[in-house]
Amino acid sequence: MSATRLRGPQFVLILYALLVAISGLAGFLIATFVSGLRPPRFLFLIPFPPTQLGFAAYGALTVALVLGVPLLLVVYVSRHIDDDAAAQN
Numbered sequence: 001m002s003a004t005r006l007r008g009p010q011f012v013l014i015l016y017a018l019l020v021a022i023s024g025l026a027g028f029l030i031a032t033f034v035s036g037l038r039p040p041r042f043l044f045l046i047p048f049p050p051t052q053l054g055f056a057a058y059g060a061l062t063v064a065l066v067l068g069v070p071l072l073l074v075v076y077v078s079r080h081i082d083d084d085a086a087a088q089n
Contacts, residue, residue: 016071020064027059028052 006014031037031052039050040058043065048054 012071016067019067020060023063024056024060027055027057030059031055 031050031054037050037055039047040055041047042058042061048058
């Protein structure tokens with residue numbers, strides 16, 4: 001029985017990429033079916049055009065940043081904080 005099993009980090013990375021892709025698709029679909037949209041501003045600074053590609057990029061980048069920063073913090077803590085506590089014992 002050879003079942004393909006994903007390790008934890010691989011699963012999290014695939015899930016992260018899938019969520020970013022879905023948010024990009026959602027932005028694309030919103031710009032396709034909703035009219036009269038104003039241009040979105042990434043981080044309140046960078047304006048994106050109110051087109052399908054602009055909303056797709058805005059959605060994907062926003063979710064990538066909102067999920068990516070905490071994920072990077074978890075990776076950092078799991079690699080460094082646990083090692084310091086084990087070294088003191």
